[in-house]
Amino acid sequence: MKKTSIAIIVIIGVVIGWITFGGTQAVLHATSTTEFCVSCHTMEKPLHEYQGSVHFSNSKGVRAECADCHIPTHNTVDYLWTKIRASKDIYHEFVTGKIDTDEKYEEHRLEMAQTVWDQLKANDSATCRSCHSFDAMELYDQPKGAREMHMAAQKDGQTCIDCHKGVAHMAPQMKLDTSEFDHLVDIAKNTPADAKEVYALNSIKMGDLATINPTTALTVDKADGTKRSVTVSGYQMKGAEQILYFDNGKRAILASLTEDGQKALKVGEYEQDHYGNEWRSATLTGDIDSPVLASREPMWKYAKDLDNVYCSTCHAKIPADHFTMNAWPSVVKTMGSRTDISDANLEILTKFFQYHAKDMKGQE
Helix, strand or coil: CCHHHHHHHHHHHHHHHHHHHHHHHHHHHHCCCHHHHCCCHHHHHHHHHHHCCCCCCCCCCCCCCHHHHHCCCCCHHHHHHHHHHCHHHHHHHHHHCCCCCHHHHHHHHHHHHHHHHHHHHHCCCHHHHCCCCHHHCCHHHCCHHHHHHHHHHHHHCCCHHHHCCCCCCCCCCCCCCCHHHHHHHHHHHCCCCCCCEEEECCCEEECCCEEECCCCEEEEEEEECCEEEEEEEEEEECCCCCEEEEECCEEEEEEEECHHHHHHCEECCCEECCCCCEEEEEEEEEEECCCEECCCHHHHHHHHHHHHHHHCCCCCCCCHHHCCCCCHHHHHHHHHCCCCCCHHHHHHHHHHHHHCCCCCCCCC
């Protein structure tokens, strides 16, 4: 072949290659922009959620676009597979209308979220790590709770999505079976009259002496049907005499005492702990007439379901022995404020974590 012909063929090949490769790159880039991602009607809801998140607007002036979170670029195969898989969104937008109403979107929210969570779990949260990394974190500039969680995550080999499931979009709301607590009440109503130790199901009144907190153990001195004379045993801290705590230095609240209740206490001598606080043993006897359980186990099962509904949809399960008894209340209160959990359920959940805390081995 003549050199001219060869040159023409090479030039044509380069042009075709450039058009093919360049065109593909242009298409891939154009379909990765936030403008393209939110151009469909079905993306209006996630767009509004994203616009209300810290990834859209923050004090640093740094914005994460849709592709920054949803399209991994660390690996060519993952990148191309994500782009190919995204074609289903166009199919559902124009053919099935799978999520074209708010009601349909909510119906499929968990399914869609789980798909993204699984992808991030599989690639070690690669898109998150393109901006965030443990190496770049100044942990001691973080709030104490965040610092402790990040240090634990590094130690346990957790990945970002284990804890940060609701960072740009609303996390799916799991449904709590409202009949489950009613079942606990039914169990409590059938607690044998001769049970020697019972456990408060709700916050219950001990006459004019005290309000007993859920899960608190009560020793039965005498019973007549649902009416029981019981004794609650715990510890008082000097300066907070209106509260009865679980133990010396362990601040799980068993009961709140009235002035009459404080006067009716049988108490020991004050002893100082290593923090300089003074504690003494204290017992209170009085009457109750409320449903109580013969075991904490049904309550703990209920607490685990609360954990699944209100905690685990936003982050990985945090083992109860991750924190101490004294640390758990502030953790649960902070997290609970981000949900619609009731005060009563929050108290049961708090007690579950406290009684299974890392400094409670063998005592729960």
